[in-house]
Amino acid sequence: MNGEDRSLELSGDALRRLIDEAASRIVAHVDSLAAQPSADTAGGAALARSLVEGLPETGTPAAELLDFLFDRVIPKSFNTAGPGYLAYIPGGGLPQSAVADLVADATNRYVGVFAAAPGPSQLESNVVRWFCDLAGLPREARGILTSGGSLATFSAVVAARRDRLPEDFLAGTIYVSDQAHHAVQKAALLAGFPEQRVREIETDGLFRIRLDALANAVAADRAAGFAPFLVVGNAGTTNTGAVDDLPALAELAARERLWFHVDAAYGGFFLLTQEGRRRLAGIERADSIVLDPHKGLFLPYGTGALLVRDGETLKRAHALSAEYMPSMQEDADLTDFNLLSPELSRDFRGLRVWLPLKLHGAAPFRANLEEKLALARFACDRLREIPGVEILAEPQLSIVAFRWKRSGTAEAEIDASNLALLERINARRRVYLTGTKLKGLYAIRICVLSFRTHRDRMEQALEDIRAAVAEGEHA
Amino acid sequence: MNGEDRSLELSGDALRRLIDEAASRIVAHVDSLAAQPSADTAGGAALARSLVEGLPETGTPAAELLDFLFDRVIPKSFNTAGPGYLAYIPGGGLPQSAVADLVADATNRYVGVFAAAPGPSQLESNVVRWFCDLAGLPREARGILTSGGSLATFSAVVAARRDRLPEDFLAGTIYVSDQAHHAVQKAALLAGFPEQRVREIETDGLFRIRLDALANAVAADRAAGFAPFLVVGNAGTTNTGAVDDLPALAELAARERLWFHVDAAYGGFFLLTQEGRRRLAGIERADSIVLDPHKGLFLPYGTGALLVRDGETLKRAHALSAEYMPSMQEDADLTDFNLLSPELSRDFRGLRVWLPLKLHGAAPFRANLEEKLALARFACDRLREIPGVEILAEPQLSIVAFRWKRSGTAEAEIDASNLALLERINARRRVYLTGTKLKGLYAIRICVLSFRTHRDRMEQALEDIRAAVAEGEHA
Numbered sequence: 001m002n003g004e005d006r007s008l009e010l011s012g013d014a015l016r017r018l019i020d021e022a023a024s025r026i027v028a029h030v031d032s033l034a035a036q037p038s039a040d041t042a043g044g045a046a047l048a049r050s051l052v053e054g055l056p057e058t059g060t061p062a063a064e065l066l067d068f069l070f071d072r073v074i075p076k077s078f079n080t081a082g083p084g085y086l087a088y089i090p091g092g093g094l095p096q097s098a099v100a101d102l103v104a105d106a107t108n109r110y111v112g113v114f115a116a117a118p119g120p121s122q123l124e125s126n127v128v129r130w131f132c133d134l135a136g137l138p139r140e141a142r143g144i145l146t147s148g149g150s151l152a153t154f155s156a157v158v159a160a161r162r163d164r165l166p167e168d169f170l171a172g173t174i175y176v177s178d179q180a181h182h183a184v185q186k187a188a189l190l191a192g193f194p195e196q197r198v199r200e201i202e203t204d205g206l207f208r209i210r211l212d213a214l215a216n217a218v219a220a221d222r223a224a225g226f227a228p229f230l231v232v233g234n235a236g237t238t239n240t241g242a243v244d245d246l247p248a249l250a251e252l253a254a255r256e257r258l259w260f261h262v263d264a265a266y267g268g269f270f271l272l273t274q275e276g277r278r279r280l281a282g283i284e285r286a287d288s289i290v291l292d293p294h295k296g297l298f299l300p301y302g303t304g305a306l307l308v309r310d311g312e313t314l315k316r317a318h319a320l321s322a323e324y325m326p327s328m329q330e331d332a333d334l335t336d337f338n339l340l341s342p343e344l345s346r347d348f349r350g351l352r353v354w355l356p357l358k359l360h361g362a363a364p365f366r367a368n369l370e371e372k373l374a375l376a377r378f379a380c381d382r383l384r385e386i387p388g389v390e391i392l393a394e395p396q397l398s399i400v401a402f403r404w405k406r407s408g409t410a411e412a413e414i415d416a417s418n419l420a421l422l423e424r425i426n427a428r429r430r431v432y433l434t435g436t437k438l439k440g441l442y443a444i445r446i447c448v449l450s451f452r453t454h455r456d457r458m459e460q461a462l463e464d465i466r467a468a469v470a471e472g473e474h475a
Numbered sequence: 476m477n478g479e480d481r482s483l484e485l486s487g488d489a490l491r492r493l494i495d496e497a498a499s500r501i502v503a504h505v506d507s508l509a510a511q512p513s514a515d516t517a518g519g520a521a522l523a524r525s526l527v528e529g530l531p532e533t534g535t536p537a538a539e540l541l542d543f544l545f546d547r548v549i550p551k552s553f554n555t556a557g558p559g560y561l562a563y564i565p566g567g568g569l570p571q572s573a574v575a576d577l578v579a580d581a582t583n584r585y586v587g588v589f590a591a592a593p594g595p596s597q598l599e600s601n602v603v604r605w606f607c608d609l610a611g612l613p614r615e616a617r618g619i620l621t622s623g624g625s626l627a628t629f630s631a632v633v634a635a636r637r638d639r640l641p642e643d644f645l646a647g648t649i650y651v652s653d654q655a656h657h658a659v660q661k662a663a664l665l666a667g668f669p670e671q672r673v674r675e676i677e678t679d680g681l682f683r684i685r686l687d688a689l690a691n692a693v694a695a696d697r698a699a700g701f702a703p704f705l706v707v708g709n710a711g712t713t714n715t716g717a718v719d720d721l722p723a724l725a726e727l728a729a730r731e732r733l734w735f736h737v738d739a740a741y742g743g744f745f746l747l748t749q750e751g752r753r754r755l756a757g758i759e760r761a762d763s764i765v766l767d768p769h770k771g772l773f774l775p776y777g778t779g780a781l782l783v784r785d786g787e788t789l790k791r792a793h794a795l796s797a798e799y800m801p802s803m804q805e806d807a808d809l810t811d812f813n814l815l816s817p818e819l820s821r822d823f824r825g826l827r828v829w830l831p832l833k834l835h836g837a838a839p840f841r842a843n844l845e846e847k848l849a850l851a852r853f854a855c856d857r858l859r860e861i862p863g864v865e866i867l868a869e870p871q872l873s874i875v876a877f878r879w880k881r882s883g884t885a886e887a888e889i890d891a892s893n894l895a896l897l898e899r900i901n902a903r904r905r906v907y908l909t910g911t912k913l914k915g916l917y918a919i920r921i922c923v924l925s926f927r928t929h930r931d932r933m934e935q936a937l938e939d940i941r942a943a944v945a946e947g948e949h950a
Contacts, residue, residue, distance in 0.1 A: 003842055003845050003846050003849065004846055004929050004930060005839050005842035005843050005846055006929070007839040007842075008569060008571075008773065008831075008835060008839050008843060008926045009926065009927060010505075010570065010571070011506070012502040012503070012505055012506035013502075015498075015502055015505060015570050016498060016499075016502050018570075018571065018574050019494065019498045019501075019574055019577070020498075022574045022577055022578050023490075023491060023494045023495075023498075024491075025578075026490070026494075026577065026578060026581045026582070027487040027488075027490055027491050028487070029581070029582060030485075030487055030490060030581065031486070031487035041590060041593060044590065044593030044594070045593060045804075045806070045809055047593055047594055047597075048589070048593040048594060048596065048597035048600075048809055049597075049808070049809075051597045051598060051601065052597070052601065052604075054605070055609070055832065055837050056833060056836045056837065057836050057837050057838050058836035058838060059833070059834050059835045059836040060833050060834065060836075062834060065833050065834065066578070069578065069826075070582075072594065073594035073595060073598060074582050074584060074594065074595070076593060076594050077584050077585075077591060077594065077595065078584075078585060078591045078592065080583050080584060080591070081581075081582055081583040081584075091583070092583065093581065093582070093583025094483060095485065095493075095580065095581040096483075097580055098576070098577045098578075098579075098580030098581040099493050099497050099577070101573070101576040101577065101580050102494070102497055102498075102501065102573045102576065102577045103500075103501060103544060103573075104573075104775070105568060105573030105576050105775035105827070106501045106504070106505065106556075106568065106570040106573040106775070107501070107504060107549050107556055107568070108566070108567065108568025108775045109549060109552050109553075109555060109556075109776075110552075110553060110555045110776060111776075114519075114523075115516060116516075116553045117552040117553065118516060118519030118520060118522055118523040118551060119519070119523060119526060119547065119548035119549065119551050119552065120548060120549070120552065121523065122522075122523035122524075122526045123526060123548060126526065126527065126528060129527075130529070130530040133529070133530065134530070147622050147818055147821070147822070148818055148819065148820045148821065149819070149820065150817055150818050150819045150820070151626070151817055151818060154665075154817055158665055161667075167645075167669045168645055169667065170642075170645070182795050183819060185795055186793070186795045186817065187817075189795070190665075190792075190793075190817055191665070191666070192636075192644070192667025192668075193667075194642045292820070294820065298483065300579070300580035300581070300583045300822060301583060301584075301585060301586075301587075301820050301821060301822040301823075302580075302821070302822035302824075304820075317665075318661070318665075320657050320661045326909070329520075331520070333524070334523055334524075342625055342626055342629055342661065342662075342665055343622055343623055343625050343626060344623065344624070344625045344661075345623045345624065345625070345769065345776050345779075346622070346623065346776060346777070347622070347775060347777035348776075349777075351544075352580075355540065356483075357530065357531070358531060358535050358540050359534050359535065359537060359540065360482065360483060360534040361531045361532050361533035361534040362530050362531065362532050363532055364482040365483070367478055367482075368480050368483060370478055371478050371480055374478065434801070451483045451484065452484060454479050455479060
């Protein structure tokens with residue numbers, strides 16, 4: 001054919017060289033993680049502006065592009081892979097998953113429809129089943145892997161909406177605590193609910209939803225003609241790792257005929273540990289659960305999960321078919337993921353979860369999570385010994401939140417002095433912490449969840465906090 | 476710390492060995508693609524059932540797992556990476572993207588928020604800008620990369636809903652042709668519209684939406700108290716690659732104040748070619764456009780794109796913030812992807828598009844797409860020479876659809892005989908074709924879009940079709 005072009009088709013040797021070029025830089029990067037700054041974003045906007053360019057017509061050698069990425073682009077960022085990343089909710093990015101994606105992408109299987117890839121579909125189903133078993137959901141439970149917690153939450157809201165409300169659903173109301181992740185609010189908006197249909201319920205001293213306030217809100221809404229249909233329980237809030245009273249929420253949801261959703265994006269995988277199972281008891285009564293393997297299973301960003309107690313409700317919310325599609329499975333044991341999710345074409349997303357769990361087994365994941373729970377308690381105990389430090393949230397899971405009150409500082413200035421403290425801590429670039437507001441007070445958080453964070457790094461964090469406090473006292 | 480566990484932390488050497496183990500199998504797989512069957516799914520359900528297992532407590536050696544994947548799991552499927560895959564909409568799965576994902580995953584940057592990864596965010600913004608330029612959208616246009624066309628379509632529907640309809644939007648109506656992809660219907664359902672609010676408009680002899688019928692439907696809906704707000708134009712349907720009269724649709728949309736969405740998931744990247752630009756003229760007037768880089772840019776499954784003419788409408792549909800979040804950019808040139816999309820945590824998804832385009836430049840993508848257009852015309856010409864073959868859809872892009880009428884066969888039996896013909900063609904396992912229904916007739920499709928498909932494979936396809944027809948004639 002005139003104009004036949006095979007230049008995109010790398011030979012095996014050329015592909016091998018490209019992988020090798022990437023691998024050598026990745027290996028050097030991973031080996032030096034402990035020595036890299038925990039965050040380095042000064043001049044990030046200027047860097048970004050300097051990178052603007054049009055679509056190139058011709059190519060650039062791989063080595064040049066990879067050097068550019070590893071030397072200029074990637075380092076100028078939060079080091080979300082490093083052991084000092086104790087900000088937001090870490091994970092660490094297990095490179096074992098990177099290898100899984102390498103395999104999945106290069107073989108390019110289509111896992112949206114069972115018939116197109118029975119084996120890959122089943123391995124992904126296995127992963128979902130492992131998660132359902134972990135959460136104590138029954139055999140009829142089904143689930144999907146998503147790109148993250150937000151889309152998993154969205155599908156949960158849609159499933160609840162379709163299951164519990166009429167076609168005209170605008171009177172439906174959703175209940176979350178004032179500590180809930182805004183992914184719920186966003187999911188509700190995307191699913192068509194007016195913003196004010198999400199009711200924020202106050203929390204108690206442990207940042208857990210107040211059941212009396214919740215019951216009152218539901219009753220008031222019913223009296224006003226609204227249609228309460230969904231309550232969200234937290235199994236580890238983003239702010240403090242707070243776990244709501246899940247058994248009591250399950251009771252209330254059953255009594256009020258609400259869909260009971262549990263946001264376990266951060267906390268869910270602590271179910272692998274004994275302490276986590278104790279803390280999260282009641283989760284097995286949820287109608288739906290969101291988990292983020294890119295948090296508690298330490299995977300790279302890009303994998304969330306939704307589990308639904310009655311798989312048929314997930315299917316009723318998402319299933320559609322078309323004439324150009326292959327036929328779907330009649331057998332409930334064989335999963336066509338497109339029928340359970342918003343997606344049709346789909347990569348072999350399950351492999352990035354399956355491979356690390358198969359390579360290592362659950363044991364080291366459990367041990368790592370136990371270690372993280374212990375590290376947060378350790379940090380809390382040591383923080384309390386620092387003069388002026390006040391614990392604002394004791395670890396319920398692996399987050400501790402605190403503030404520092406410099407001797408003689410007026411209450412009105414404490415927030416600002418803690419912001420400055422946070423900056424001094426982070427400036428040392430051994431750890432990266434972030435803050436939040438708790439009941440109106442500015443709080444500094446330590447969230448330990450990266451598989452690369454161990455006692456040595458937590459000691460450094462405490463050293464840097466002590467030093468930053470001392471600087472503040474003597475300023 | 477008691478119980479410190481570092482077993483998930485591969486040393487650089489161990490990671491290197493794992494990558495090498497995967498790479499050697501990938502290279503062998505890619506090198507043998509031309510000789511692999513185009514599809515092999517016999518016994519797929521039995522295989523799937525045999526793979527069911529619980530979460531393992533202990534690990535399995537990498538070599539064993541990779542052999543299992545490459546020998547047992549991956550081959551039993553549609554070979555969506557192979558040159559003989561002419562079914563549905565192929566792409567091929569450029570392994571250059573696999574290497575990009577290897578890098579992105581292993582370095583685990585957080586590209587949901589600009590401040591967390593300015594460089595990676597900008598490279599992704601560059602990719603989006605390249606697509607906007609390709610489609611002729613103005614400077615204010617913004618976009619997102621999604622996991623595929625379905626989620627991109629969903630965000631388009633939400634943006635249109637939020638921009639054009641009141642909070643109580645249930646009277647809103649959406650117009651699609653009877654050839655539209657069901658992703659639109661699914662997106663509408665997820666976004667809260669009752670199923671029957673999506674109006675299917677009949678098509679003409681070239682499978683293009685009938686503008687008179689569309690205008691009538693809009694008028695009738697307005698008269699009945701509905702609120703028409705969104706019309707979808709096809710820039711390459713899934714069935715036949717039909718391209719609607721986009722300039723006329725743009726006119727009608729402007730006149731009727733409808734959001735004009737163009738589904739270019741399959742066809743959009745033909746804009747890289749002269750013929751494609753001619754065919755898709757008018758796309759530059761769209762309010763939103765969906766493209767699937769995992770189709771027309773040959774990427775592995777997992778990358779769709781949404782482009783929106785007025786980026787602010789995309790932001791108004793998706794932006795929310797929270798106290799635990801880093802601050803967002805004030806500068807419109809710097810993109811916080813979480814504000815434009817349903818996602819918050821996000822992988823460095825842009826790299827899998829950026830790397831192949833930078834490695835090769837646009838030229839070979841253009842050449843490949845020109846070749847695919849020519850291959851479809853070539854196939855059409857040769858098919859027409861086969862006695863009894865009737866072309867049901869000439870290529871508008873790279874799809875041709877046909878059926879075969881065995882001499883003396885009654886009209887009522889033609890569909891069944893074409894189904895049997897398709898099975899005989901596919902049984903040779905050099906190519907894999909699929910069928911659909913066109914205006915009530917069963918049609919066999921050839922969709923040529925894999926970068927690995929060239930003239931030699933198309934000759935094999937035609938040989939196999941001729942042989943299967945001959946078998947049918949003599950049966």
